[in-house]
Amino acid sequence: MGRAPCCDKTSVKRGPWSPEEDELLRSYVQNHGTGGNWIALPHKAGLNRCGKSCRLRWLNYLRPDIKHGGYTEQEDRIICSLYNSIGSRWSIIASKLPGRTDNDVKNYWNTKLKKKALAMHQQQQQQEHSYYSQQQHGSGGRGRRRGAVVSACTPPRAPQQSQCAYMEPSPASASSAVTTASAGGDAACSFGAMYSSPSTMQAPALARYDYDGAAPLPPPPQQQQGSALAEFSHAQVHGAHDGAISGGWAAGGLALDDMFLPELLGVGEFPTGDLFGTGGFAPLLHADRGAPSLQELSACYFPNVQAEMWTAADHVKPPAGLCHSLT
DNA sequence: AATAGGATCAACCGCCCAACG
DNA sequence: CCGTTGGGCGGTTGATCCTAT
Numbered sequence: 525m526g527r528a529p530c531c532d533k534t535s536v537k538r539g540p541w542s543p544e545e546d547e548l549l550r551s552y553v554q555n556h557g558t559g560g561n562w563i564a565l566p567h568k569a570g571l572n573r574c575g576k577s578c579r580l581r582w583l584n585y586l587r588p589d590i591k592h593g594g595y596t597e598q599e600d601r602i603i604c605s606l607y608n609s610i611g612s613r614w615s616i617i618a619s620k621l622p623g624r625t626d627n628d629v630k631n632y633w634n635t636k637l638k639k640k641a642l643a644m645h646q647q648q649q650q651q652e653h654s655y656y657s658q659q660q661h662g663s664g665g666r667g668r669r670r671g672a673v674v675s676a677c678t679p680p681r682a683p684q685q686s687q688c689a690y691m692e693p694s695p696a697s698a699s700s701a702v703t704t705a706s707a708g709g710d711a712a713c714s715f716g717a718m719y720s721s722p723s724t725m726q727a728p729a730l731a732r733y734d735y736d737g738a739a740p741l742p743p744p745p746q747q748q749q750g751s752a753l754a755e756f757s758h759a760q761v762h763g764a765h766d767g768a769i770s771g772g773w774a775a776g777g778l779a780l781d782d783m784f785l786p787e788l789l790g791v792g793e794f795p796t797g798d799l800f801g802t803g804g805f806a807p808l809l810h811a812d813r814g815a816p817s818l819q820e821l822s823a824c825y826f827p828n829v830q831a832e833m834w835t836a837a838d839h840v841k842p843p844a845g846l847c848h849s850l851t
Numbered sequence: 852a853a854t855a856g857g858a859t860c861a862a863c864c865g866c867c868c869a870a871c872g
Numbered sequence: 873c874c875g876t877t878g879g880g881c882g883g884t885t886g887a888t889c890c891t892a893t
Contacts, residue, residue, distance in 0.1 A: 631860055
């Protein structure tokens, strides 16, 4: 037996709201609040509408602080970065954008941003393909794929993983497991990476990891113009033995530029400003001691989830001063 | 001017989950 | 512990607008 519907759909009005209905709902909520009961609200407000419909109308349209359209570049970045990290959890994404609703963000992604991202992804793939095939021919073509681009979000290992979100959150983190950003996933990955930080907007590729341990290739010419940030070789990723921790960030390809995960996981925030500039990762990545491993970085930002991400033997403590300099 | 096809977005649907009795 | 209820969420639909032919 299914659930009883929240209201009798045959007797309530459906479809677009009239200005009169809007006014009734607006004035009632402003004067009385929702009373914590949307189901009873329409009757009290004199509306012949389903309670859920009233709630939706208020939240998505009538609320006083709602913004419609006119998305800024900054908002695009936030949406793409978060979609890249957590998938289509629009309510969470919208909560990071004041005045935006989940419905609005969802529509914006589905109708505009996804296409934009897809186009960028294809363009990026073309560039990568032409660059690396050139390199292979030039160097004798050892035939081993290497220098996978993190921002392309398709890891060379862990084929069983989803295309975009590779990380299982800790129980203390977001309410449910991070799910695949399937449709448009690659696009989101690409776009998320490309929009990862203000300093790299003109120069897409952020970091490359080299999983076969060979010396990484230099970045393509176009990328050299920008902040070529870090090249994580296999050796630097402790414990990333051929997908042994494929569910973890390193093998799975967590985008380092994800500036929102810490906050979502409730363990604080990344430093504000340019993550890859002087205030961000850059000094660490180029410090004398060598680049910190992903695991070391994670130990700073995700101390509580480390145990779940790596095997006990791999558990590392961050180098002295690293966490402090990050936070 | 008429029409078709695409784009946009408000609204609905159905499911999940927490609260409560 | 279990069933019921309402709130919240993401996916989908359909009406309307826009643009190209």
